[in-house]
Each structure stands twice: as C-alpha cells, then as structure tokens.
Amino acid sequence: MQYIADAAKPDVVLHFKRDRTGLDVLRERCAGVGELPLPTGEAPEAEVEVLHPEPVEHFLVLFTSGTTGKPKAISINEAHICARIGWVTRTMGYGPTARIFMTGLMNNTTGVINSFGALSHDATVVFPETPNPAEWPAQVARHKGTHLALRPVALKQFVAAAATGEDDLSCLRVVSYGGAAVPRAVLEQGRELARCDWIQG
Numbered sequence: 001m002q003y004i005a006d007a008a009k010p011d012v013v014l015h016f017k018r019d020r021t022g023l024d025v026l027r028e029r030c031a032g033v034g035e036l037p038l039p040t041g042e043a044p045e046a047e048v049e050v051l052h053p054e055p056v057e058h059f060l061v062l063f064t065s066g067t068t069g070k071p072k073a074i075s076i077n078e079a080h081i082c083a084r085i086g087w088v089t090r091t092m093g094y095g096p097t098a099r100i101f102m103t104g105l106m107n108n109t110t111g112v113i114n115s116f117g118a119l120s121h122d123a124t125v126v127f128p129e130t131p132n133p134a135e136w137p138a139q140v141a142r143h144k145g146t147h148l149a150l151r152p153v154a155l156k157q158f159v160a161a162a163a164t165g166e167d168d169l170s171c172l173r174v175v176s177y178g179g180a181a182v183p184r185a186v187l188e189q190g191r192e193l194a195r196c197d198w199i200q201g
Contacts, residue, residue, distance in 0.1 A: 010030060010124045011030075011031055011032060011126075011143070012030070012031070012032040012033070012034060013026055013030045013032070013033050013034070014033075014034050014035075014036055015033055015034065015035045015036065023035075055077060055078040055079045055082075056077065056078040057075075057077050057078075058075045058077070059076060059077055059078035059081055060075075060076045060078075060081055060112070061073050061074065061075050061076075062074050062076065062109070081112065082116075084113075085112065085113050085116050085117045085120065086117075086120065088113050088117065089113065089117035089118075089120065089121055091199070092147060092174050092176060092199065093147075093173060093174060093197075094117055094118065094120075094121040094123050094147070095121050095122070095123060096121065096122040096123065097123075097146070098118070098121065098123035098124065098146045098147055098173070099123070099124045099125075099126050099143065099144055099145050099146045099147070099171075100114050100117070100118045100123055100124065100125050100126065100145070100146070100147045101126050101128065101136070101139075101140055101143070101145035101147065101148045102114050102115065102125050102126060102127045102128065103128065103133075103136075103148060103149055103150055103154065104149065110149050110151075113149075114147075114149065126139075126143045126145050132157075133150070133153075133154040133155075133157040133158045133161070134157045134158070134160070134161040135161070136148075136158055136161070137158060137161050137162040137165055137167040137169060138165060138167050140167070140169060140171070140172065141167040141168050141169060141171065144171040145171060145172065146171060146172060146173045146174070147172075147173060147174045147176075148172060148174070148175045148176070149175075149176045149177070150175070150176075150177050151177070151178070151179040151180070152177065152179060152180045152181065152182045152186075155175075155177050155182060155186060155190065156182075156183070156186050158190075159186055159189050159190040159193065162190075162193045162194070163189060163193060169193060169194045170195075172194045172196045173196050173197065174196060174197045174198075174199060175190065175194055175196060175197070175198050175199070176198075176199040176200070177198070177199075177200055178200055182200075
C-alpha cells in the first residue's frame, strides 16, 4: 500500500483492515485517508471471511448494436469478462502508477474494464467531476490522468476543447477509442495535442 501511495499518489485511500499498522505512514503519504467501519460485535483479531463463489454464468448482459434493426441480448459469463479485462488492461499498460480517467458508466464495457481493470493492477481510478467531455482536458491535466478511453463523439469534443485550452496533457500515456469510425482530422489533431500511444479497439 505504501508503494501504491508513493507511485500513484491517489487523492484518497480507503482503509478497511483490522491491522492498523502503517496507517500513520499512509496518512503522511496521502492527501486523504478514509477509514471504513468494520462489522460490530466481532473480536478485533477475528479474520474477515473471504468468500470464493463459483463464477457467475450470466454475469453481464449486453445488447448488439442493432444492425438488423432488432438488437439482441447477449449473456456473457464471468470467466470470459475477467479474461477480457485482463487482456485489454495488460495491452493498455495498466499498473500501480496508472491513473485511469473513468469515462464509462458501470453499465457498459468501458466502465467495467476501467474499474475492475484498475483494481486488478493496483491502479488509481479518477472520476470525472462533470459528464461533459469538453471539460475533461482540464480535469485530466489537473489529476494527472494516464489512461483515457473515449467513444468517437466524446473524443471529438475532448480534442476540440483541448485545442482551444492550454492544458498540459503530457501525463497521458494511452488514449483508446472505438465504437465507430473516427474522422482522420480528429485523430491527427488529437495525436498532436496528446503525444502518447493511441489504440483503436
């Protein structure tokens, strides 16, 4: 935990351990440390039970884009989702020093990959202060975001705002985009503004 605090410099660390050793050190290294309450009525030395349930068969239901005019529901099991999250986040270089800018909601694949992928790599998740992509360049710069995933419409708004602002986007390591075609002019302008790896997927 101390390594993560030093490397990723998260804004807030949530502490949920009975062992309070090192808590003071964390407070010295982090801007904010919040303590989650432990269950009452248990002995302080009692171990918290960790459950290992079987993988859920119908973990996520997605709908096709509807090219036939009739979107169809697709059920995906937990094991497949975990394998996909692992592959995508390794490809994008998630790690303890990464600060993932959370551009997706938890009811779509971007949000699932960003959140659970960050957890699996000890990365930090940065939540946007507003849902407006035009305001994200300043937030990415302020919070030192390293990874950003955008759909074409949001990418266009982000690039247009970054072009008119003076925000330093050198913190970005990877910008990923997909879901539909992106105009070449938008990509070229974006690559000039954020000189990092750009991944289509």
